[in-house]
Amino acid sequence: MAKEKITTSTEKPRVHWVMQAKGGVGKSMVAAILLEFLTEKNNGNALGLDTDPNNRSLSDLSDKDNLDVIFLNIMPDSDTVDITKFDDLLMFMIQNERAKNKDLVIDVGATTYQPLYSYIIKNDVFNLLHDFEHFVHIPVAIGAGAEADCLLQLDSMLNTFGSLPTYIVWQNEFFNTKSDHDIEKLEAYQKNKEKIFSVVKMTKRDILFESALEKMTKNKQIFSDVNMDPEYNILEKSRLHKIKTDYWDMLDIVIPTQSTKKEGISE
Numbered sequence: 001m002a003k004e005k006i007t008t009s010t011e012k013p014r015v016h017w018v019m020q021a022k023g024g025v026g027k028s029m030v031a032a033i034l035l036e037f038l039t040e041k042n043n044g045n046a047l048g049l050d051t052d053p054n055n056r057s058l059s060d061l062s063d064k065d066n067l068d069v070i071f072l073n074i075m076p077d078s079d080t081v082d083i084t085k086f087d088d089l090l091m092f093m094i095q096n097e098r099a100k101n102k103d104l105v106i107d108v109g110a111t112t113y114q115p116l117y118s119y120i121i122k123n124d125v126f127n128l129l130h131d132f133e134h135f136v137h138i139p140v141a142i143g144a145g146a147e148a149d150c151l152l153q154l155d156s157m158l159n160t161f162g163s164l165p166t167y168i169v170w171q172n173e174f175f176n177t178k179s180d181h182d183i184e185k186l187e188a189y190q191k192n193k194e195k196i197f198s199v200v201k202m203t204k205r206d207i208l209f210e211s212a213l214e215k216m217t218k219n220k221q222i223f224s225d226v227n228m229d230p231e232y233n234i235l236e237k238s239r240l241h242k243i244k245t246d247y248w249d250m251l252d253i254v255i256p257t258q259s260t261k262k263e264g265i266s267e
Contacts, residue, residue: 012131012132012133013099013101013102013103013104013131013132013133014103014104014132014133014134014135014256015093015103015104015106015129015132015133015134015135016031016034016038016103016104016105016106016135016137017106017108017134017135017136017137017165018030018031018034018105018106018107018108018137018139019108019113019116019117019136019137019138019153019157020108020110020113020138020139020140020150020153021110021113021114021117021149021153022110022141022146022149022150022153023055023109023110024110024141024146025139025140025141025144025146025150025172025175026139026141026170026172026174026202027052027107027108027109027110027139028052028055028057028058028107029057029202029217030137030139030170030202031048031050031057031058031105031106031107032048032057032058032061032222033247033251034105034137034251034255035048035058035061035067035069035105036067036222036223036224037247037248037251037255037257038103038105038255038257039066039067039068040224041257042102042103042257044066044068045101045102045103046068046102046103046104046105047068047069047070047098047099047102047103047104047105048061048067048068048069048070048104048105048106048107049069049070049072049089049092049093049104049105049106049107050069050070050071050072050107051072051074051089051106051107051108051109051112051116052107052108052109052110052111052112053073053074053075053109053111053112054109054110054111055109056071057107057220058105058107059071060220061220061222066224067222068098068102070098072085072088072089072092073085074086074089074112075111075112081111081112081115083115083119086115086116086119089106090125090128090129093129093132094129094131103257104132113153117156117157117160120161121160121161126161126162126164126165127164133166133256134164134165134166135165135166135167135168135255136157136161136165136166136167136168137168137169137170138150138153138154138157138167138168138169138170139169139170139172139202140154140169140170140171140172140183141172141174141175142171142172142173142175142176142181142182142183143173143175143176143181144175144176145175146175151186151188151189154169154188154192155188155191155192158192158195158196159192163195166197167195167196167197168196168197168198168199168200168254168255169183169189169196169198169199169200170199170200170201170202171183171199171200171201171202172202173201173202173203173204174202174204174210176204183199184199197254198253198254200247200250200251200254201250203246205239205243208235208239209239209242209243212232212236212239212240212243213239213240213243215232215236216240219231223240223241223243223244226240226241227241
């Protein structure tokens with residue numbers, strides 16, 4: 001899964017930027033999975049930052065006892081992104097006690113993607129925030145109508161943000177209408193594969209697994225909520241546990257955490 005060795009400092013907190021210009025391709029799901037994984041692995045030392053004004057899926061989880069999520073309103077006028085709020089975002093990351101020594105997961109909505117993308121470049125954010133390790137997570141709706149747009153933005157980020165962040169691509173197969181269609185076989189991936197650390201596959205299972213996952217998402221829940229919830233029968237709980245285990249197994253390999261020091265991991 002991992003394309004090359006990665007050595008990470010145990011001293012630096014990590015920022016996980018979940019970014020994709022195309023809406024509806026799984027950004028919030030990726031952010032929720034990452035935040036729950038990091039919260040569990042880091043004994044609660046993880047914080048979610050939701051910057052999506054139109055789809056607050058991540059901040060909808062803020063009432064969970066074991067997840068810490070903050071909504072950062074970067075569109076206070078409801079129809080215009082206020083780029084000065086990105087300064088507030090960075091200063092929060094640097095100075096706020098609530099973020100101190102925590103791994104951060106930032107859900108970047110489709111509305112805020114382009115202005116934040118430009119802000120990151122103009123302000124050299126990854127170099128500026130050198131006290132953090134940066135991971136850029138890029139969902140791609142493989143085999144769907146949105147695939148071309150997703151791959152275009154993947155190429156743009158890889159070639160514009162430079163080599164400082166660690167890039168992880170999430171292959172979202174839930175919209176896949178083509179058989180044997182894999183991102184690692186595509187030209188857009190092949191020409192950039194040396195820059196991509198890993199691909200995490202969001203596998204499309206049968207309708208029973210999909211139904212259980214949709215139920216959890218609709219209920220604004222995370223995997224840890226399900227086991228004690230009588231609304232789920234034993235089969236639904238088993239299916240969701242299998243999905244969680246698959247993600248955790250993949251992320252244990254590619255995401256360094258405070259509980260499992262990852263040094264020199266390769267495929």
